[in-house]
Structure formats: C-alpha cells, structure tokens
Amino acid sequence: MTSYDYLIIGSGPGGTTAAKIISEYTNSTIAVVEEGSRNSSKINMGSFEDLSKRYRYGGAEIVFGSPSTSIAEGRGLGGGSEVNSGIYHRIPNQKVENWSKNFNIENLSTESLQDDYSYIENWLKIDNSNQNSKGLSKVIKNCAIKKNLEFEECKTWNKNKSSNVKNSMSVAFYDTEPKNINLYLNTKVNKIFFDSNRLATEVECFDGKSKFNIKFKFLIIACGTFQTPLLLHRSGYKFSNNLSFGIHPHLKIGAYFKEKILGEEIVSSCQIKLPNFNASLGSSINTNSWKALFLLDSWNNYNAEFNFEKLGIFYSMIIPSGTGKLRFSKILNNYFLSFKYSEKDKKNLYDSSKLLVEMLLETEAEKIIFPNKNISTLFKSSNFQYQDFRKNFKHFSLHSVHTFSSMRIGNRNSECDSFGILNNSKNVLISDASIVPGPPGVNPQGAIMALTSRNIRKILN
Amino acid sequence: MVNKFLVLIIIEELGLMKTNIDKIYEKLNQRMELLNKIYHIPLKLFFTFMNILNLLLFFIPTQTMYKYSFKLFSYIGGPFNLLTKLLKSYIVLDYFEELKND
Numbered sequence: 001m002t003s004y005d006y007l008i009i010g011s012g013p014g015g016t017t018a019a020k021i022i023s024e025y026t027n028s029t030i031a032v033v034e035e036g037s038r039n040s041s042k043i044n045m046g047s048f049e050d051l052s053k054r055y056r057y058g059g060a061e062i063v064f065g066s067p068s069t070s071i072a073e074g075r076g077l078g079g080g081s082e083v084n085s086g087i088y089h090r091i092p093n094q095k096v097e098n099w100s101k102n103f104n105i106e107n108l109s110t111e112s113l114q115d116d117y118s119y120i121e122n123w124l125k126i127d128n129s130n131q132n133s134k135g136l137s138k139v140i141k142n143c144a145i146k147k148n149l150e151f152e153e154c155k156t157w158n159k160n161k162s163s164n165v166k167n168s169m170s171v172a173f174y175d176t177e178p179k180n181i182n183l184y185l186n187t188k189v190n191k192i193f194f195d196s197n198r199l200a201t202e203v204e205c206f207d208g209k210s211k212f213n214i215k216f217k218f219l220i221i222a223c224g225t226f227q228t229p230l231l232l233h234r235s236g237y238k239f240s241n242n243l244s245f246g247i248h249p250h251l252k253i254g255a256y257f258k259e260k261i262l263g264e265e266i267v268s269s270c271q272i273k274l275p276n277f278n279a280s281l282g283s284s285i286n287t288n289s290w291k292a293l294f295l296l297d298s299w300n301n302y303n304a305e306f307n308f309e310k311l312g313i314f315y316s317m318i319i320p321s322g323t324g325k326l327r328f329s330k331i332l333n334n335y336f337l338s339f340k341y342s343e344k345d346k347k348n349l350y351d352s353s354k355l356l357v358e359m360l361l362e363t364e365a366e367k368i369i370f371p372n373k374n375i376s377t378l379f380k381s382s383n384f385q386y387q388d389f390r391k392n393f394k395h396f397s398l399h400s401v402h403t404f405s406s407m408r409i410g411n412r413n414s415e416c417d418s419f420g421i422l423n424n425s426k427n428v429l430i431s432d433a434s435i436v437p438g439p440p441g442v443n444p445q446g447a448i449m450a451l452t453s454r455n456i457r458k459i460l461n
Numbered sequence: 462m463v464n465k466f467l468v469l470i471i472i473e474e475l476g477l478m479k480t481n482i483d484k485i486y487e488k489l490n491q492r493m494e495l496l497n498k499i500y501h502i503p504l505k506l507f508f509t510f511m512n513i514l515n516l517l518l519f520f521i522p523t524q525t526m527y528k529y530s531f532k533l534f535s536y537i538g539g540p541f542n543l544l545t546k547l548l549k550s551y552i553v554l555d556y557f558e559e560l561k562n563d
Contacts, residue, residue: 047558058492
C-alpha cells in the first residue's frame with residue numbers, strides 16, 4: 001500500500017497552500033488527492049463548459065429557506081480558485097478581532113497574520129496598483145464618489161499585468177510541476193479510517209475504475225465547506241456540535257440604461273462598503289445569458305425590443321446575522337442545507353438595495369428591474385417601500401458564491417482547535433473555507449489561504 | 462431524462478424562437494446528470510412518472526399534457542416551483558449562449 005508523510009484531500013486554495021508550504025519547508029513525501037480533473041484556464045466564465053466542468057453539481061445547489069438561496073462551489077484541480085472572480089482581500093481587521101474574541105481563538109490577530117499575508121501576496125503576485133475601473137465598475141465608482149460613500153478598488157491576482165489569466169491554484173502551483181508532490185486526479189476519497197487511539201491511518205479512494213487505500217502519517221482535509229463534514233460523517237466521525245455554516249447572500253438588481261454599457265468586465269473590481277447596513281454593493285456577471293437568467297423572474301420586461309447591451313446587473317450583498325444549518329441524512333448518506341434570514345438581514349438587504357436603486361436612477365439608468373414577479377419595475381418617480389419588499393421577500397432569488405464556517409476554528413462551539421486540528425483526533429487538520437470562523441464580508445479566498453498558512457506553520461514548528 | 466417536448470414548451474412560454482432545440486435539449490440533460498444525487502434521483506423518478514402518465518393519457522397530445530402539468534406545478538409552488546425554475550434557468554442560459562455562438 002502506498003504511504004506518504006502528508007496526505008492532502010482537495011486541491012483548492014486551502015489544500016494547495018498547505019501542499020506548497022510543506023513542500024518548501026520539509027523533505028516530506030506529500031500526496032494531493034483531487035476528485036475533479038485539470039481544466040483549461042481559458043474557459044469562459046459562466047458558460048455551459050465552465051459550469052459543467054469547474055463547478056460541483058454543475059453550479060446548482062440549493063439552500064432551502066424562505067426564500068431558497070442558490071449556492072455554487074468550485075470542483076476540479078484548483079477548486080474554488082479556478083471559479084473565483086480573481087479579486088483578493090485580506091481579512092478585515094475588525095473581523096479578525098471579533099473572531100478571536102467570540103470563538104476564543106488563540107494567537108489570532110491581524111499582526112500575527114502579517115507574514116502569512118506577505119507570503120500569499122508574493123506567491124500570487126497580488127497587484128497592489130489602483131485598478132482602472134471600467135464598465136459597470138465605473139458606474140459603481142461614480143455612484144460612490146457622488147454620494148461620498150466608502151469604496152474599494154479590489155486588488156487582483158493575475159499571472160502578469162498584461163494577461164487576464166488568473167493566478168489560480170492550477171496556474172500558480174500545479175502548472176509549475178511541483179516536486180515531491182504526487183497528484184491523484186479524478187480520485188475520490190470515500191472514507192477515512194481511524195484507529196483506537198483516534199489517529200487517522202488511511203483513506204479509501206476510488207479513481208473511477210478501482211478502489212485502493214493510501215496510508216499517511218498526517219492528514220489534511222481541504223474538500224470545502226460541505227464536502228469536508230460530509231466525508232467525516234461518511235467515515236463515522238462524531239461531531240461535537242450541531243453543524244452550521246455561513247454564506248454571503250446577494251440580491252441582484254438590473255438597471256436598464258439609455259445607452260449601451262461600454263467596457264468589458266465580467267465582475268466588479270470596485271465595491272461600495274456600507275458598514276451601517278452590513279452590506280456591500282458591486283456589479284455582477286454580465287454576459288447576455290446571465291442577464292437573461294436574471295430576467296427570468298420578471299420576464300414581462302423581455303420583448304423583441306429589449307437590448308441586453310443596455311442592461312447592467314448589480315448586486316447588494318449582506319453579511320447576514322442569520323445562520324445556516326447542515327444536517328445529514330443517514331438514508332441518503334448526504335447532507336441537506338437550510339438558511340434562516342433574520343429580520344435584520346431583510347432590513348439590511350432592503351436598505352442597501354434601496355440605496356443602490358436611488359444611486360442608479362440618479363445616473364443614466366432609465367429603470368430598475370427586480371428579480372421578483374411581485375415587485376414592479378422602478379422608475380425615477382417610483383416609491384420603493386419596505387412593506388412591499390418584506391411581503392415579497394420569499395419570492396426573491398438570492399444567491400451566494402461564498403460558503404464557509406461549517407468546521408470553524410476556536411475553543412468555543414468549534415469542531416477544530418485554534419489551529420485547525422480536528423477535535424477528537426490528533427493528526428487531522430482541516431484546511432478549507434469551513435475553518436473560517438465567520439463571514440469575512442469579502443471574497444474569502446485570502447482568509448482561507450492566510451489561516452491555512454498560519455496553521456501549517458504552527459504544525460511544522 | 463427530460464423530454465424534448467418540455468424544452469419546446471418552455472421556449473414557447475418564454476416567447477423565444479425555436480432554434481437550437483436539439484443542442485439545448487442535449488445540454489439540459491447533461492446538466493441534470495450533474496446535479497447532487499439527492500435531487501437527481503427524485504427528479505429521475507419524477508420524469509419517469511411523467512412519461513408513464515403520458516402513456517396512460519395517450520389520448521391527450523404529449524405537448525398539451527406537459528404544458529398543463531407544468532402550468533399546474535408553477536401554480537402549486539414549493540418544490541414543484543423550484544423544479545420549473547431550475548429547468549427554465551438552464552434552458553434560458555443555454556438558449557442565449559447558443560444564440561451568441563450562432
């Protein structure tokens with residue numbers, strides 16, 4: 001049977017950061033097992049090929065609730081980094097302080113993460129120069145300046161300044177053919193075996209043809225927010241708490257402009273921050289097929305004269321106070337997800353959306369379209385009432401591309417210790433979005449990589 | 462898994478041109494295969510049931526049967542509404558992607 005010093009399940013930002021640091025600082029034998037395959041980085045974002053090859057379940061997963069929220073997770077070599085929009089954020093300082101306090105996390109502060117941030121930012125060649133906002137990002141930036149609101153021009157992680165190729169994990173690490181790393185592609189880990197001393201000893205894998213086992217001294221699980229607890233559940237692991245999870249729900253809002261929108265941009269590089277509403281505003285994926293999908297809930301707006309080039313899709317994203325529940329079904333051997341929005345979440349989503357609507361109508365937008373058949377199209381003279389929004393809240397289509405916190409680190413209501421070591425086990429480290437203690441309020445990839453770097457260094461020391 | 466009539470009915474309901482139906486149908490079935498097993502299995506059972514119903518109600522034209530069944534599902538709401546929404550979403554995404562490719 002094959003044996004390694006470190007076995008890493010999952011090749012997303014968490015798993016790959018772990019693999020890189022271990023391979024750089026030790027002479028250990030390392031294997032990375034990835035369920036998906038290696039995909040081209042030239043696939044168009046949001047296309048059929050993108051969704052079917054680079055997303056789990058074709059990009060369609062439902063979190064039940066009122067309303068249900070659709071979520072999407074990456075799958076394949078590089079995991080979520082391959083489908084990430086390519087913008088980078090450090091964890092906001094206030095969040096780090098709150099997490100440290102609320103979950104009793106040892107030695108976690110912005111200062112203690114400085115070396116980790118530097119390491120990641122050098123590796124991914126984070127572009128610190130100011131981005132030249134174009135297309136809908138320019139609209140967002142102008143709105144913020146006009147209203148004197150706080151805005152951020154996000155940093156990007158492109159391979160080089162002249163290319164649009166993202167420095168995803170496959171590009172930044174696996175394409176360089178790292179030494180000392182054995183990569184098992186298209187291989188799924190079915191089960192982890194634990195011995196009587198609570199040590200994980202081996203895993204059972206399936207490569208589509210046959211089952212085989214791999215032994216290891218230390219196991220790093222980096223399968224993602226839902227797949228990591230599912231794998232542990234299938235392995236007979238008993239969780240210490242009822243599992244929950246977090247998302248960044250966003251409501252899409254369509255603005256129909258007088259003129260065609262100029263400038264090519266798939267997602268927003270400029271975001272408006274609304275700390276009073278725990279929200280941020282930006283522009284969303286803006287290809288014709290995604291604009292059509294947005295219109296589906298208010299299809300009466302679509303007719304032969306409708307010009308997709310005049311439609312811009314924006315979003316209002318909140319940091320919810322409500323939480324999700326992750327439950328397992330013994331019969332189906334799978335999980336069910338549900339999320340309950342609090343009244344505060346609804347109000348924050350309304351307030352931030354209202355502000356976005358007002359700002360867009362003050363620019364060149366002719367009308368505002370909501371993805372809700374019961375909310376009529378808004379014009380400059382329209383009055384957007386909270387009662388209407390609240391009454392029809394369950395009919396909205398909400399989305400989240402960020403999922404996290406199912407196995408958060410810490411010493412309070414946590415499944416891992418302060419450094420990601422799984423409770424009730426001694427040689428298993430969790431290293432993906434599931435360890436992020438709470439909603440970072442920004443793209444979580446930077447948080448996943450920084451926390452992984454911190455935890456791996458602690459283990460190696 | 463999904464009947465081609467269903468694609469035609471949804472395209473018709475949305476007032477879109479009946480182009481690239483075969484490609485959209487093919488992509489829709491591929492997308493359904495990728496779904497999480499907990500949704501894929503009940504959906505497969507559901508569409509099998511619809512096909513059996515279609516055989517039993519042989520005197521009603523297939524397109525008419527699907528059309529009114531899905532109108533009923535949209536009206537009932539709950540999981541049936543989610544199902545029609547899912548199918549419509551996939552069809553709209555692929556319809557406009559194919560339109561661009563043309």
